[in-house]
Amino acid sequence: MxxxxxxxxxxxxxxxxxxxxxxxxxxxxxxxxxxxxxxxxxxxxxxxxxxxxxxxxxxxxxxDATLPPLGFTNDELEALVLGLREVELIGDPELAKAAGQALRKLKGRLPPRQSHRLAHAVLSATRFDRPAPPGIEVSQLRQATWDELVVALGYTDAKGAITTRRVSPLTILYMDRASMLIAWCHLRQDFRAFRLDRMQALTVTDESFRPNRVPLLRKALDGIRAESAKLAADRKER
CATH class of the missing domain: 1.10.10.10 (Winged helix-like DNA-binding domain superfamily/Winged helix DNA-binding domain)
Structure with a gap:
């Protein structure tokens, strides 16, 4: 050979x-x-x-240096446009801005025919009810999640009670009406979902929980799926 x-x-x-x-x-x-x-x-x-x-x-x-830097099928382009426009609508301010910048960069780097297709994509996205604005700087929370650092924050629950939490951030879910942080709560010693619009006074600590983010996230998502399946089964029985 x-x-x-x-x-x-x-x-x-x-x-x-x-x-x-x-x-x-x-x-x-x-x-x-x-x-x-x-x-x-x-x-x-x-x-x-x-x-x-x-x-x-x-x-x-x-x-991989042997692959072209940008090469998309027409369906892939439509999917990119739809996804980035959705992020512009539901993402936190920094993420929404980044989505718009990404669209402009794509348009500038694609071949003319595909650039035209991106600019006039068939698919789009709109939302009449956007998630409530976050009470913290979400870019800091995202970075802490990547770095696997524990964060401290003030949190107001659904009843208006204010508590101070230390959590290991695992992922952020951008949902229909509220953006949620899925985290391991050190106070409750369990997984919890925290609405970003109910957070305040975020502080990133130097306490690392690396390399546990991925296994913790997998376990948290398994729990969410199991709970969703249980709720769906309960609805069918009624």
């Missing part, structure tokens, strides 16, 4: 799940030594592929 063919096959292996991939597993797939895989990884990096990882930890393909 030529080196060019081997590099091509290595890229195919890196693209396929699951990731990360160890040099030993890729060597077995390609019929070469792990040392050869390490050399080929460096060669691909030199050609522009962004590959994260190192020996002993496995490798993940982050950016």
């Amino acid at each position: 030529s080196r060019t063919a081997r590099l091509f096959q290595l890229m195919q292996v890196l693209r396929s799940p699951p990731q990360p991939k160890t040099a030993e597993s890729m060597a077995q797939d390609l019929g070469v030594s792990a040392r050869t895989v390490h050399r080929d990884i460096e060669a691909l990096r030199g050609l522009g592929a962004v590959i994260d990882g190192e020996a002993g930890y496995g490798f993940t393909l982050i950016e």
Whole structure:
């Protein structure tokens, strides 16, 4: 097998799940030594592929230099326009602004025919009742969620009672009438949903809960799905 063919096959292996991939597993797939895989990884990096990882930890393909930077089907373009326009309507102010900027960047970088299609997309979005505006700077909350840092905040519940909470933020759900933070509440020692418009005085602490965000989020979403299924079953029985 030529080196060019081997590099091509290595890229195919890196693209396929699951990731990360160890040099030993890729060597077995390609019929070469792990040392050869390490050399080929460096060669691909030199050609522009962004590959994260190192020996002993496995490798993940982050950016594929062989794929065009922008290449969308017509349906993909319509989906992008619809999704970004929806974010303009329901996202917090910073996110809504970013969605508009993303649309303009797409229009400027697409080929003329697709740029015209984006500007005159068939699909659009509108909402007569937008979510209540947040009581905090949501960009800080999003960053704390990415960084897996505990946050402290003031919260007003549905009865008007005000409490101070320390929570591990897991995800933000933009819903029809209210945007919600799904988090692990340190006070209640359980998962809770907090409306962004009822929050105030957000403080990001230096207390990390890394690397637990993903497993906690998975467990929280499983609980939400189970509760939704139970409610749906109860409605059918009535």
